[in-house]
Amino acid sequence: MKRFLFGLAAMxxxxxxxxxxxxxxxYAEAGALIAKNCGPSIEKFCAKANLGTGEVRNCLMAHxxxxxxxxxxxxxxxxxxxxxxxxAQGDAWNVCNANIRQACAGVQPGDANILxxxxxASKVIRPACKSILVDAGWWQ
Amino acid sequence: MTRITRFVGGLALAAALAAPLAGAxxxxxxxxDAQIMQGLSQATMFDPSLTAQVLRQMAQDAVTQNQPxxxxxxxIAKRLDKLAQITVQIQFALGSDIIRPQSYATLGSIADAMxxxxxxxxxxxxxxxxxxxxxxxxxxxxxxxxxxxIVQALVVVFGISPDRLEAVGLGQEALQVPSKPQDxxxxxxxxxxxxxxxxxxxxxxxxxx
Numbered sequence: 308m309k310r311f312l313f314g315l316a317a318m319x320x321x322x323x324x325x326x327x328x329x330x331x332x333x334y335a336e337a338g339a340l341i342a343k344n345c346g347p348s349i350e351k352f353c354a355k356a357n358l359g360t361g362e363v364r365n366c367l368m369a370h371x372x373x374x375x376x377x378x379x380x381x382x383x384x385x386x387x388x389x390x391x392x393x394x395a396q397g398d399a400w401n402v403c404n405a406n407i408r409q410a411c412a413g414v415q416p417g418d419a420n421i422l423x424x425x426x427x428a429s430k431v432i433r434p435a436c437k438s439i440l441v442d443a444g445w446w447q
Numbered sequence: 448m449t450r451i452t453r454f455v456g457g458l459a460l461a462a463a464l465a466a467p468l469a470g471a472x473x474x475x476x477x478x479x480d481a482q483i484m485q486g487l488s489q490a491t492m493f494d495p496s497l498t499a500q501v502l503r504q505m506a507q508d509a510v511t512q513n514q515p516x517x518x519x520x521x522x523i524a525k526r527l528d529k530l531a532q533i534t535v536q537i538q539f540a541l542g543s544d545i546i547r548p549q550s551y552a553t554l555g556s557i558a559d560a561m562x563x564x565x566x567x568x569x570x571x572x573x574x575x576x577x578x579x580x581x582x583x584x585x586x587x588x589x590x591x592x593x594x595x596x597i598v599q600a601l602v603v604v605f606g607i608s609p610d611r612l613e614a615v616g617l618g619q620e621a622l623q624v625p626s627k628p629q630d631x632x633x634x635x636x637x638x639x640x641x642x643x644x645x646x647x648x649x650x651x652x653x654x655x656x
Contacts, residue, residue, distance in 0.1 A: 333480075333555065333556075333559050334554075334555035334556070334558040334559045334562070334605050335480065335552045335553075335555035335556040335558075335559055336552075336555065337555055338551035338552040338553070338554055338555030338556075339551065339552035339555070341548070341551055342548040342549060342551045342552060345548065346548030346549065346551075349548050350547070350548065354540060354545065355543075355545060356545070357544065357545050357546060357596055357599070357600070358546050358551065358554070358596075358599075358600040358603075358604055359596070359599040359600035359601075359602065359603035359604050360599065360603070389604070389605065389606070392562075393562075393605075393606040396562055407651055408651060408652070411651045412651050412652065413650050413651060414650060414651050415648075415650050416648035416649070416650070416651070417568055417648065418564075418565055419563065419564040419565040421564065421651070422564045444559065444562075444563075445563065445564065
């Protein structure tokens with residue numbers, strides 16, 4: 308039983324951290340990607356711009372000729388992935404509703420109980436449900 | 448939260464995790480996704496009277512009256528210690544609330560944990576702290592601005608609902624290591640799990656035959 312729980316925990320945590328099979332990157336990976344190729348430009352040109360205000364992006368655009376194209380590519384990729392993951396996390400329970408009713412009757416929502424139930428029932432989970440849980444970063 | 452506590456409790460790294468504020472000098476910074484989740488999901492009980500407003504007022508009163516705030520010995524500190532929490536280092540530009548790019552990934556890690564179904568129904572207080580370099584009043588204001596900046600980034604960039612987050616600046620009033628007030632270790636961000644957003648849902652109904 309302990310080993311089973313350990314495996315489940317490892318799976319969960321790996322899912323949170325993102326994985327090669329996920330269609331979206333984790334939020335941490337997205338943040339790291341922006342920092343990697345935009346960080347030097349942000350520190351150089353946008354020292355008074357804060358994340359979450361739109362200032363960083365506007366500032367980078369204003370210095371477009373001095374900022375590497377890789378920064379804009381990575382910034383766009385990170386933002387797109389974040390948006391996709393947020394959408395998947397918001398839609399997951401609706402998309403999985405039929406599976407939840409079928410496989411998780413009686414399960415008390417909260418504390419990831421429903422997610423754990425779906426992962427336990429992986430063999431009967433519809434592809435659309437599994438796919439959105441992968442995009443949400445909750446299923447490896 | 449008992450289930451995740453069991454899950455994570457089985458991990459070897461659990462041994463490396465300090466109990467919440469086990470002692471100022473030994474408090475650890477949460478560096479990994481697992482540590483963030485572990486710290487924030489350890490809640491066994493909440494303290495409804497411990498609100499962002501109470502904490503802000505407490506720090507403000509101490510600064511206004513120029514009284515030392517012995518938070519490490521206070522009743523409120525003891526109550527805070529009981530909450531599920533993490534301490535993270537976020538790098539800011541000197542004397543400002545600008546989050547440096549090297550900390551974007553840390554913000555993302557916090558968002559990963561908060562968005563996960565384990566924590567999805569919980570609310571948090573983001574607390575900013577400084578060391579004693581500079582004046583108390585400036586530090587109080589700066590730490591509030593920094594906590595605000597973190598909340599703003601979590602909400603706007605990473606899509607955390609603003610209903611789940613409150614920002615509190617405690618300035619230099621809650622030093623992690625009171626014996627070394629100017630030590631940079633005191634500059635830190637704490638996140639406390641303070642309650643639930645709404646009642647937990649009802650059990651999934653059994654499918655009609």
